[in-house]
Amino acid sequence: MVELREHEQKTLLALQKLGGKAPVNQIVEASGLAHAAVMRAALSLTTRKLTRIHEQKQTVIKLNEEGKHHAKENLPERRLIRGLLKLGGEASIEEAVKESTLEKRFLTIALGWLHRKGWATIEKKKRVLKTQEEPPIGVDEKLLSLLDEKGSLIVEKLDKQLQDSVPVLRKRKLVRVDEKTLRELELTEDGWKLVEQGIEMAKEVSQLTPELIHTGRWRKVKLRRFDVTAPGPVVYPGKIHPVQQIIQRVREIFLEMGFTEIRGPIVETAFWNFDALFQPQDHPAREMQDTFYLAHPREGRLPSRNIVNAVAKTHEDGWKTGSRGWEYSWSHDEAKRLILRTHTTSVTIRHLAEHKEPPVKVFSVDRVYRNEKVDYKRLAEFHQIEGIVMDRNVTLRDLMGTLKEFYLKLGLRKVQFWPSYFPYTEPSAQSTVYVPELKAWMELCGMGIFRPEVVEPLGIKHPVLAWGGGLERLIMLKLGVDDMRFLYKNDLGWIRRTPICR
Template sequence: MARSLPPDQAQVLQALRSDEEKRVSDLADHLHLDQAQVSAAVVTFEQEGWVEIRTEEIEEWSVDPDLPRLADFVAPRTAIARALVTNGGRGAIPQVSQWTGLDPKEVGQAIRPFTASGLGKKEGGDLVVDEGALAALVADDASGPPPSDPATRQTWLATNLATWVGPEEAVIRNLASTGPRSRTALREDGFDVGTASTLAPLALPKNGFQVKVRRARYARLTAEGARLQSEGVEARREVNQLTPELLANGEWRSVTFRPYDIDLATERRWLGKRHPLQQVIARTRQAFLEMGFEEVVSPHVESGFWNFDALFQPQDHPAREMQDTFYMKNPGSSPLPDPAMVGRVRSTHEDGGETGSVGWRYRWDASKAEQNVLRTHTTATTIRELAKNPRGPRKVFSIGRVYRRETIDYKHLPIFFQVDGIIIDEHASFSSLLGTLAAFYERMGFEKFYFRPGFFPYTEPSVEVFIWHEEKQDWFEMGGSGIFRPEVTQPLGCEHPVLAWGLGLDRLAMLLFDRADIRDLYLADLEWLRTEPRCR
């Protein structure tokens, strides 16, 4: 089957021989192709093993075609010799200048080739011809031997010298008519290239005679190439792009697609991705949904009542101070909910009310409960849900932003995400609380947990949750948990144990994505979001 090649390559391959080297430039002339095209083709063929390439260095001679009278060029040294012979064999430089029509500077420059080539010598201010040497020079071409009589001899010499052509003159005239030629070609044509190479540069103005070294490439088919050639090659058009037109007219069948350099860098295409913290949020939500939890939300601007009081957090608790909690200027306060419930919450704070507690023993202030804050935990969300529907069995969770009055640094932000959950169930117990927390963190990819007694105003028993990070070989605290105190649940009308937890998600995200600086999550570098290996 005939091999298909782009048209230019096909032409070149056909023109090559296995028994004869072809010079690349000759091929280009012959095939009417660009020399670069032919070069590329033979280089491709060499890579395929179809041709062998030999490279030769060539000395290429040329004359400046803009110089006048090159066709019958006479070198200054010849002109000087002729003038001297005609004028008695000797003359001072100004005279010679006058006789030859060369300016004195040109005469001066010609003295060295004149003397070095043995045409004469310089004696004082005069140039003197060497008649003997001239006679010997012209003897080969002369009509007869030089006469012995000095007068006749001078005429003889002048006559013969007038038609004599020096080797550099011959070369220069030839180059002027043919254009640049290689030294080899000139030698093969009988030119005295040795002498010409010395005298030609001196005979012409600067850069009038030039020698350049060029590489000539010769290609010859290998056996493989010859076989290919004998099987025949088919010329195909080469294209960069597959186009609708090529498909429509079917031309794609007769074209070749120019091969790509597969290592050439291309511009990276960036993916749309979910934010790492959103990944953690989504996984968290999924885990609680799978465990049968119902999702709820509540406002970010929250009353002190729901954020603190309903959770039995005394009104002078340090967490309620302006130091730690953002208070709202506008909207600055909220009306309190159902007065009966608020009354129960108040008396529970003051003396335990109906709950059997001794209470916090202080005078509860409704105006502090009305003050609006930015919620400091999503427990405000779950406690609202508990108040709305205190009858179990229920499982409820909420994921959302919470706010703490922190200065921004690598460890702290005034905003972070929490997941809070509650289980209202008559069968709920501290044992099932620990089991639920473990089940959640197992779903998040952790295996070892440590539960330490914790102390929160609204849960009892309380527990702090630690997870073991295998890579970092350390325990990390994830949040607080416990069973709501009767002082919390009873005033809201709930008689069942209520398991509750509030766990930080930013910290979990930092662990899962191995970030040391929490700001990376919210003041993100897009490069990180695009390339984070754990987000692949």
């Protein structure tokens, strides 16, 4: 004797009542079971060859708002042609529209279709329409009124002519199309045999309740045995965004290495973003194309006069730094302009201006901005990592060593350093790392020692080692994403499926 569970028994009985073959939703109704329970039963009964499942794809179409409107009022071209006929079959476009009471927004559509259907001729220059007689009702119109009448239709059940008109309405964006799978369950011969023998309903208990426990009744009832291999509903835990997880890891690395986190304004004066970093005011890179300037508020306040004067003089003639400077006349107004910071180095230099006593070891992982067209490898808003060491007697080789340790903690073992250029560091270097996942070298952080023209005007007396770079490329690598925009699309499916990063 086959042992059946309660929902399986109910499903079989319902199926028998429905004549041995019925769609799942009818079985749900007849059996009083939940949809999921019927489906579970259907699967287990089918594996035991008591039932068969038939699946059939169905395309359901419905009118959308615009479709309903046209179904009520007739298609725009029909309305226009009727208006035209009322005027004797020849009239200017404006008159025909007026006569037909066609809404303005449908005019181009109406004209386009009049032309395509060949219902009327349009003299473009004079804007005159001509027609002979009312054209017969087209299949598209028939389909439209049928849809209006029935609410929804199953495409596969329509005749061939109507079916061919579905894409026309779809292209005109008048209908909504949904794909559905219709499932039917049918008793097999074995299934029939079983139900004909008669199924005796034994009451089974599925949920163990507090009531059953404290009354002791659980001893008397039959507790249903579960199919432990059956798939349960999927649940998702609350989760930190994958990008944030990597940001956290990078922050941890800095903290492990003894660096202190700093944070500063995102809206910044040009002074701290550019001038304090010895970037000349007339340099093309500072102009509009790369930097977001603010329209409101437009200008900020400059720091104390002695800092501003020293920075200004350094730009103009090198001040006391021994540099020749940029040899132009420095403007306060240009320095006051507010921008969205283009790098976190603005925060670093603010911090150093207030912490001149060595040692200083600080870092930031924070948002920066570039006024660029966004594409798969460029964002207007992204994250920069930056590490800074200021101390007596620190060297370029120390900087290389620090960066090597930083990369090692990120799992990047092979590092190389090349000469490079940044406006506020000298000597400067570029680091490349070997990425085993790509089997290739990749450029990551730039680095260098802050120029005397940067540190001396702020009264900093010791070498400042700095490195930094965009974080997103590293994140893409770690998460296996090849379009940078995707990182901030917040695709819930992706966040739910992405395991916690190691």
